[in-house]
Amino acid sequence: MKRITATAVAGAVAAFAALPALAGGPVQAVEEPMVAPAAAPVYVAPNGDWTGFYAGGQLGYGDVGSSAALGGDGMTGGLIGGYRMDFGQFVAGVEGNYDWSDIELGAAGNSLDNIARLKLIGGYDMGPALVYGTVAAVRADATVGGVEASDNGWGAGLGVDYALSDSMTLGAEIMEHRFDNFAGTGTDLDATTVNARVGFRF
Template sequence: MKGTFLLVSTIAALSASAAAAQSSGNWTGFYGGLQFGYADIDTNISGVEGDGAIGGIILGYDYDLSDWVVGLGFDYDWASIGLAPGVKVEDVWRVKARAGYKVTSTGLLYGVGGFAEAGTDNLGSEDGWFIGAGYEQIVAPNISVAGEILYHEFSNFDRTGIDVDATTLQVRAAYRF
């Protein structure tokens, strides 16, 4: 019983300090959440393109440097975007680095870039890169929402000679630990 009380007290104290830190604009810590949005995909072959819904999970860590915030993250998105008969983009995952400027103590304008991989239902997958920008706002203790636009490039997709570029626009919600 004494151990349970100590554990509950410790968790409550840590949660309260994390909530105070987040409401005061301290961005340091881990986060996890969901994102949902729209993807527009083009290729270097006329008529092979598509667009549709995309969404998934986000995980990462940010470090607050006073007016600036830097971080590393991971995104995984599911999709079902048809490009041509029998070809669908099924998923995209990203490893990202981001750096941003706090425009207010709870608002962050940031740039982001990194490694991406896109997978299809029958043409395999391909590595590529992406770059983008976003705005994130802490809206409640430990909760933030963001909007993010990313541009992706995948050259010579699965050695087919097809170059693919994609633009995604997503809304994100995260719980910040």
Template sequence: MKTLTSLTVMAVVAAGAAQAGSMSEPVVETPVTPVAVEPAAPVNLGGDWTGGYVGLSFGALSIEDDSDDDDSASYGVFGGYDYDFGRFVLGGELEYQGADDLSVNGVDYDGISRAKLRAGYDAGPALVYLTGGAAHVEDTTGATLGLGMDYKITDNFTIGAEYLADKFDDVDDADGDVTSDSIAIRGAFRF
């Protein structure tokens, strides 16, 4: 019996030693502090189109009435102001487009002046727009309609293209109504 008691005591001591070695300190968890997350600012894909601009254009202009037509290279100057409402841009523009030696039925057409509104879609660095308004040639006022696109090279410089169609009623010495078509490459400084 002495052997059994000795074996029992050794087993209890061994178990206690084994358990004591595996005891680890209790883990104290620190509470997680919430982090404040600020909402991301809206992504601006090409800048704001709001502001004034002035520029130059070069292209081609053709004028015709019911019995005659002529075309010529053209040059122009323009200026305006746009307001960007997000993806919608609304603006106004004044333009003069001149041409050399443009004559239809003996009427010389030195140039066309235009006052236009334009409404467009802000596609980031590009602005695609429709335009319309009044056009003036040889003491006659008519209508102009067109479409165009401007592209930002930098925040202050754009290049673009514009097509315009004009219609004039009762131009002196013309044979019927006078219409014109023009296409121009444009460069503008924005401020």
């Protein structure tokens, strides 16, 4: 009986030992394929050349004072367009812009309705940024005492544009405008405007 039992145990051990061989040998682990990380987007810096035409819009705030009782403040907004030439570190250009305004001047019926500017620009090329000064011939339309009136004046200001890309810029500009004896009324007007600007170059 003991001999039969020992023989049976030995047979069972041999059978279990033979199982891996019958199954084709040891199973090797399958390596997971490596996944390469996605490439980061490449930022292309603006080329720093300010030469060319541009157009866009601006939104701002105006504050008007006068030698009489006329005065007030309010929002302005309009369109811009011009051309610049980059000479290296110096940039020169010409720009025209037109702002509609919502500025009441003291008593009801008095308002500054719009301002148009023809500007000469001279600036310093700082690569992606352009810092500039400007002088302008200015024309304004106003309503005084319920009567529409227009007059010409002059303006001067400072500004900065920053190139987000070769085709798009963001900027800010502050300008002072003067009108002597506006439309023959005997009243001198001055207006300060601050504008945020967006431009598209082409």
